[in-house]
Amino acid sequence: MTSHAAAFADPLSRVRKSAEVIRRAARQLAVSTEGIERAAQSLSIQTLSRLASPTAFDTELHYCDKGPLTAQYLLVVDALNFCFWPEPQLNYEHLAAGVKVALREDAQSLSADRLAEIDGHGVQTLFGWPSPVPLQAKRAALLREIGTVLRQKYGGHAANLVRQADGSASALVRLMLDSFPGFRDTAVYRGQEVAFYKRAQIYVGDLWGAFQGTGLGRFDDIAQLTMFADYRVPAVLREMEILHYSPALATKVDGQVVLEEGGEEELEIRGCTIAAVEMLRQCLEDKHGKTGQQLPHTVQLDWWLWEIGEEAQQRHRPHHRTLTQFY
Numbered sequence: 326m327t328s329h330a331a332a333f334a335d336p337l338s339r340v341r342k343s344a345e346v347i348r349r350a351a352r353q354l355a356v357s358t359e360g361i362e363r364a365a366q367s368l369s370i371q372t373l374s375r376l377a378s379p380t381a382f383d384t385e386l387h388y389c390d391k392g393p394l395t396a397q398y399l400l401v402v403d404a405l406n407f408c409f410w411p412e413p414q415l416n417y418e419h420l421a422a423g424v425k426v427a428l429r430e431d432a433q434s435l436s437a438d439r440l441a442e443i444d445g446h447g448v449q450t451l452f453g454w455p456s457p458v459p460l461q462a463k464r465a466a467l468l469r470e471i472g473t474v475l476r477q478k479y480g481g482h483a484a485n486l487v488r489q490a491d492g493s494a495s496a497l498v499r500l501m502l503d504s505f506p507g508f509r510d511t512a513v514y515r516g517q518e519v520a521f522y523k524r525a526q527i528y529v530g531d532l533w534g535a536f537q538g539t540g541l542g543r544f545d546d547i548a549q550l551t552m553f554a555d556y557r558v559p560a561v562l563r564e565m566e567i568l569h570y571s572p573a574l575a576t577k578v579d580g581q582v583v584l585e586e587g588g589e590e591e592l593e594i595r596g597c598t599i600a601a602v603e604m605l606r607q608c609l610e611d612k613h614g615k616t617g618q619q620l621p622h623t624v625q626l627d628w629w630l631w632e633i634g635e636e637a638q639q640r641h642r643p644h645h646r647t648l649t650q651f652y
């Protein structure tokens with residue numbers, strides 16, 4: 326089965342399987358079940374309820390009008406939601422805020438026609454950044470792909486793509502992989518195809534958050550999303566002693582040595598991170614599942630861990646660095 330066809334099986338279970346394959350075979354990292362137990366233990370009933378409450382989506386930072394333009398805005402944001410670290414002062418918030426300003430200044434700025442023609446300078450303007458952003462030409466190509474395909478297949482509107490998924494996270498990820506090659510976040514690990522689909526999954530999570538689980542944000546299988554394999558959460562799990570890096574890997578990461586995209590080190594960090602959060606979710610289920618306690622979905626555990634990483638980034642050891650369009 327080609328990688329692309331394999332995604333049609335069920336992309337979300339494909340990511341979970343990939344993560345488990347990597348976790349079992351990893352040589353540069355280990356996932357600590359004691360660390361996971363400790364983290365689960367540290368989550369009070371109050372915290373679990375807060376995390377599981379209607380989503381903590383940041384409606385101030387993001388454009389969020391509960392209408393189709395929000396779906397367009399989030400697709401543009403998550404098409405560009407990767408690799409900020411080469412520009413030390415640049416981060417995700419600049420992207421989210423920058424595109425919101427562009428939209429406020431020109432309601433047509435994210436139309437399929439405009440996206441289909443955008444160039445590097447147009448991307449810099451979307452970020453509202455004074456100098457070129459990392460991988461700027463690649464970002465422009467990704468937006469042109471979005472604009473072209475939205476125009477061809479979805480009447481120019483991301484909302485039509487989302488509606489076609491009919492309330493299924495898995496179906497929306499499949500549609501995105503089928504429609505936009507730039508979202509096909511896969512690699513080959515020890516001769517085997519592995520999938521992470523981070524930006525496609527985070528688009529579903531952001532829709533769910535922005536629309537509070539209703540309308541264009543209704544996903545009956547939201548619980549099937551895995552965590553989003555970025556570069557911030559692995560660093561948090563390492564500080565929580567859930568991920569143990571080999572001395573060789575620790576030296577490279579702490580020395581801010583760039584890890585090759587698709588290399589074993591990078592893939593083991595991404596795969597073990599996904600596996601660890603799945604195990605944390607299962608540990609919480611085992612501990613509280615029978616009490617009727619409402620438990621956070623993986624996407625909410627992801628946001629919890631990501632917010633910890635954002636807040637603590639000056640105190641934590643460096644995150645790993647890979648030049649990539651995928652996270």
Ligand SMILES: Nc1nc2c(c(CN[C@H]3C=C[C@H](O)[C@@H]3O)cn2[C@@H]2O[C@H](COP(=O)(O)O)[C@@H](O)[C@H]2O)c(=O)[nH]1
Nearest residue numbers: 382383406407409416417553555556557558628631652
């Ligand atoms: N796992 C995970 N990774 C996430 C996010 C988000 C944005 N989430 C917001 C959206 C809705 C809610 O309001 C969330 O707050 C960005 N990233 C990734 O982090 C990295 C950026 O780091 P820094 O350079 O420090 O900004 C980069 O790989 C980016 O792709 C997330 O939620 N989960």
